[in-house]
Amino acid sequence: MFNTATRYGAIARFFHWTIALLLLTDLVLGLIGENTPRNAETAGQLQTLYSVHKTIGVSVLFLAVLRVIWALVQPRPVPVHPERKAETILAETIHWALYGAIFVMPLSGWVIHSAESGFAPILWPFGQNLPFVPKSDEIAHMAGAVHGLSALVIYAAVALHVAGALKHAIIDRDGVLARMLSGAEAGTPERHRFAALPPLAALVLWGGVLAFPFVVPLPEGPEAMATAAMETPVAELAAELSGWIVQDGSLSISVKQMGAPVTGSFANWTAAIAYDEASGVGEVSVTIDTTSLTLGSVTQQALGAEFFNAEAYKTATFDGEISRLDGARHQAVGTLTLVGQTVPVTLDFDLTIDGETATMSGGTTLDRRDFGMGAGYGDEATVGFAVEVATELTAQRAGD
Ligand code: HEM
Ligand code: HEM
Structure with a gap:
């Protein structure tokens, strides 16, 4: 169930793989939605697609909150190769960036949804809108820019993250992937030191994404x-x-x-x-x-x-x-x-x-x-x- 310095417990692994699956599913749904022409034949399917997309995305947000609470009360497994400084910093930066993604992505989506009216409801009974988000085409447009840009960040981060995991499994054969897959142990506990650079780098990255629509003039929407x-x-x-x-x-x-x-x-x-x-x-x-x-x-x-x-x-x-x-x-x-x-x-x-x-x-x-x-x-x-x-x-x- 619980983490130690050298392994991920079942709960941490559950959060990792459930959120990974839901996030990747939503990326695919978002991409399909974006590339489907809008006409009478597709309208019904698009409504359903976006409703499912939003419902999955909101689930990611709630799981993300639970996941972070869990990560805070649990020991964080140490890097397996702390002597490889650059690689460790890169891997941890991507982890922090992915932690950011599971908040920024669904929240920006939810802001789009709250700011616009009448399209593809979230499939749940708890209300559709976020407090403090007024109905506003401009806000929807800006949140849309953040959502779209965040998707690009996620493509890059997931690609590097998966490449890293595969490198560990195929080239290094060091048990890093097994540690997340089956909860096997890897690494030596003594050598772990907290580095400030990875969370700071991820913070700057997401700060930039959030600032983007305020800094760069967006192309005009139909509104x-x-x-x-x-x-x-x-x-x-x-x-x-x-x-x-x-x-x-x-x-x-x-x-x-x-x-x-x-x-x-x-x-x-x-x-x-x-x-x-x-x-x-x-x-x-x-x-x-x-x-x-x-x-x-x-x-x-x-x-x-x-x-x-x-x-x-x-x-x-x-x-x-x-x-x-x-x-x-x-x-x-x-x-x-x-x-x-x-x-x-x-x-x-x-x-x-x-x-x-x-x-x-x-x-x-x-x-x-x-x-x-x-x-x-x-x-x-x-x-x-x-x-x-x-x-x-x-x-x-x-x-x-
Ligand atoms: C893990 C969470 C999510 C991921 C990975 C994700 C991913 C995506 C992607 C890749 C697109 C296409 C964007 C583009 O190319 O511009 C998209 C569009 C969209 N998403 Fe999400 N999304 C997530 C959560 C949500 C949530 C929670 C909502 C609403 C409650 C939402 C609402 C939308 C809407 C309305 C669009 C169309 C945006 C537009 O046309 O401007 N998304 N999403
Ligand atoms: C689908 C392919 C994926 C694979 C093979 C994979 C593999 C892994 C592995 C092996 C680790 C453990 C690294 C270590 O022990 O140092 C890990 C950690 C992590 N992964 Fe993934 N992952 C995948 C997708 C994702 C996705 C989509 C996300 C996005 C949210 C994600 C977020 C994370 C985070 C945040 C950590 C760090 C966990 C922590 O230490 O708190 N992963 N992943």
Whole structure:
């Protein structure tokens, strides 16, 4: 069970091999995920792959905590060849680097997952998010850079580590590999001295990896492009109807992904409204810059050819006739033109007018199939059919 100065106990060996297996599995899953094209055929498999990846990775983190506690209360087996100074320092540096890896890798992954919304849940019941990590595309992007760079460090460290183990087994035949495999003894206890260089070198290495996204400007992700679109003045989009000028507002959509809602919004859109308070009748024309959509971590997929096809259809429009139902309750009956399809849509909303200011909030539910969106996603397993649309705005009465 326990370590001595010359052997690894069963518990230390259990941690070593279990974590090694899980970490290597996750590397492979991460690589497969990274190299799988994103389209309708692969979407479901990718969700499953990333859910498994994240679940394994989080397990590595918890095992790593236990492993370090165990290593702290146990004697550390001595280097087998302390007289080979450089080799011992290299081996120990790699050990420390690998200890760092089993924390940095899963934590950076978990930060990506916490900062983005709605993609491939961790398969466990204890919640998905880390405290202190806000939903932020920028944070997800930075953690992604750390995660990707850490993977490179791990390739190198594992390659050297395994090469070293094989050298000991095949060339030196000195029992170092057997010590970790079967708990055999190797080395002489007296000659062990603690060296500060290996942990320091590993610390500098991981410090550099963590500092990387703060120091090196990252290439812009799709989110940054959407933010740029947000800066386009809203009023450029549509010719105004006379009557009311929209001051500000929001237009959001929510769709179920693997059964869990993902909500996003259009940064750039406008509504032109004419409305007669006496009769409660009017008309509304909404123009939406589809390229300004952000939808959690699936922005890119949503903007892609299978859904909003924002490259080909940069705007969507809704034109409707407003009528008052009763009190504040209104309806706009009209058509929505999206990805070249024009479909009848009724928007239900509440409208209150207070002096010069009108406040409106409402929504509707669309069926993505009516627009031929996500035709490759024939059932609701990956992407739900229903798209909830919600909008809120305040408008100012136009001067004469
Ligand atoms: C032992 C732990 C882990 C290892 C070895 C690992 C490895 C990898 C690798 C090799 C990639 C491909 C990265 C690239 O080439 O840029 C990747 C991607 C990813 N991993 Fe991990 N991972 C681990 C833990 C986690 C955890 C715990 C989570 C989340 C809870 C996670 C979430 C992700 C995500 C979301 C991606 C896609 C990243 C992106 O597209 O920016 N990983 N991982
Ligand atoms: C799959 C191939 C692997 C082999 C053949 C292997 C082999 C070994 C051997 C023989 C030792 C003992 C060295 C000694 O007694 O001085 C060792 C220690 C160690 N290995 Fe691995 N290993 C492998 C994968 C990994 C991976 C993926 C990790 C990543 C976490 C890892 C982390 C460590 C650490 C941290 C130690 C030092 C343990 C300590 O003294 O506290 N190994 N490995």
